[in-house]
Amino acid sequence: MQQAATIDIASLTKKYGDDAVAVDAISLKIKAGTYCCLLGPSGCGKTSTLRMIAGHETATSGDIRLGDVVVTDLPPAKRQTSMMFQSYALFPHLDLVDNVAFSLKMKSVPKAERRAKALDMLKLMHIDQYASRRPAQLSGGQQQRVALARALITSPQALLLDEPLSALDPFLKVKMRQELKRLQRELGVTFVHVTHSQEEAMALADLVVVMSNGRIEQAAEPREIFHRPATAFVARFMGDHNVLAGKVKELDAEGALIEAPNGASFRIPGADHLVVGETAEAAVRRDRIAIGESPTKGLGFTGHVRNVEYRGGSMKVTLDAPGVEDFTVYAEESAFDSAPHEVGQAVPLSWSLADVHVLKPTAH
Structure with a gap:
């Protein structure tokens, strides 16, 4: 894995049209190796913020720095980040190894090398025994592990997760929370995780960022948020x-x-x-x-x-x-x-x- 990077957001704004302000001049520093949760109700700006960090949304104004590099205008593939989407978007016709190795195939990594790396990632996720299966043969939690493996195989400096647990049942959500925290500790990668669940954010995050109406209401450790809410x-x-x-x-x-x-x-x-x-x-x-x-x-x-x-x-x-x-x-x-x-x-x-x-x- 690459070394984790600090994410530094300065006066970041996202407007849709002239009047709709999704993100309103926010500034935030997420230290390298931090598990950060962007938390808030629907429409608060958390997903737009995540997508701007990933490069899937263009910032109206402001800057995003990843480590020492200003990435505001760089395409997603040049940012050293990886995004795991809510839908997982696995290829139904490929086995797990080829699903995980797909991004390396696009980079022309030799077949044997990319399949070996994919199998290592599946082992990290504790699902290497299912390597020859296709996504339809897996449970929801297993599919999520495949999506995580695929996102991490490119050795990103930051992993961006868009409500990754929302499709899981309550019991599996708790189990996968533990898996996400384990992975983040073992890999040391900066995680930025969007959620509307207070319980999820408190259980996972080192840094909770509570958003409302496109602005940051408070950014602090979970215990600080719980004991001393700012607003x-x-x-x-x-x-x-x-x-x-x-x-x-x-x-x-x-x-x-x-x-x-x-x-x-x-x-x-x-x-x-x-x-x-x-x-x-x-x-x-x-x-x-x-x-x-x-x-x-x-x-x-x-x-x-x-x-x-x-x-x-x-x-x-x-x-x-x-x-x-x-x-x-x-x-x-x-x-x-x-x-x-x-x-x-x-x-x-x-x-x-x-x-x-x-x-x-x-x-x-």
Whole structure:
């Protein structure tokens, strides 16, 4: 394998026509040997970003650097990257060896050499025993391994994956996640993986890049994303925090008091950007909220139970409250069973100031 390369994106923009901005002047550095996941909802710009890195989409403006080379205007074959498409696109009439060796055939590598390299790649994927089979004779997971082998045989400096697990069933997705992580560790290649699955990104990535409306909301390690979401979008999209918002009413040594639109008040820690009279947003972890305990002033409220779901080991309790949108609590199963709450019931909710995380102002 070739040495992994750092991917450096500077002010990268992609427009379709005059008005449709798919990627909006993003800058990102993915260090060599990193497993990076581009994460976000449909239409956020993650696939357009991946395709521009690969050279399958032309950048409207900005630059892409792979190692020491600016590749922005280079064709895909000149970029030292390889892309694994969502459809796998295997040749049905070729056996696995010839499928994997196809790109080497296009480069006029002698038959014996390319077939030997293809067999080595199939061994790396633990499917060399199926070398003489054709794609239709394989399971979905085995077909994916063939597609990976074909993408890696050219010794790319970066492997680009477009939602590679989306077609697999839940059990196989978990298994293939482990395989992808194993491969990335063993090969040391830079992986850039597009997904809309929060769980997938958290399980795989060294670097999670959360995107929305063509922009990067946050780029950080998974634990940083989980514990300290940068914006209200990240807090909501990752699904582990509730967002409280309102005007800053007063500032003191302990932090700030914010007033929600319905008149309720919440305490939040201090932050440099907080100004009396301006809007502030803060996140509270769903699993750090107590149900049934009366709150101290500004550290809780009373909500009405809207829905209860069993999650296996915990209960997901969704509540309504004036001025608070989609407030959810993850309650430990045993604690909930000892004092269950029914739909329509009014219950007090409380949390500690240490579990409140101040968010950056929404820029767009």
